[in-house]
Amino acid sequence: MTAASFEPLTLGIGCRRGVSVEAIEAAVRAALGTRALAHVRAVASIDSKSDEAALAGFCARHGLPLQFYSAARIADVAAPRDGPVQRHLGVGAVCEPCALLASHDGRIVVPKTVAGDVTVAIAADRPPYSTPTDHA
Template sequence: MIVAGIGCCRGASAQDVEAALSAALNGAGTPTRAVDAIATSAAKANEAGIAEVARARGIKFIAVAQTELEAAAARGVTKSVRVFALTGVPSVAEAAALAAAGPEARLLVPRVTVGMATCALALSGETS
């Protein structure tokens, strides 16, 4: 299972989110339809642009609780001081992807930024 973690500025459009997701998928050499879910922080769950992309792609939308983001953040690679000050994790995109993909997940693509959105891809550690 591949999970796309999304972070964004308030009011980011679906086009911003889709552009960041496409950039991450291109970076992984992964087909654009390979994503199984989109995840973000519970604090961003009401961002229409993120939800719209999940809906348009027909994939699951996961809002990750702050405690789960914090637990997964240590497995990320991006360390943004500014994002940490705002959100309590160094990369919302990486933490959300890793948390939603499970405890054995690994990053396929660290956070990429396009416009007002960021995306990271995580691969679930599940073998089934």
């Protein structure tokens, strides 16, 4: 990849009720590591978090669209299971499946990262084009 090119990224975020925008910001920055926040094109979470002010605030701060997925849709995505998440939300995981769904079936580049009460996973978008065929 050249300096001018990049992989568009999507964030899957899970959080406890009432977390702060700053907590989400810190968790995202930790998960991104050396990747630039400017490469993120969308954020996704479970629809039961659609009223979570910190998620909306983080996305508004950075001009990012926020997408929500139902538990049924999330359950269809293969991801490592988390017992407490299963008990509280009815799905085995949130951040990794949401990142994958928002990435249009891309690939996880940063698996679930936990920072306090926030979990973040990062997926690289699936390219919107086919891989060139071999002309041999």
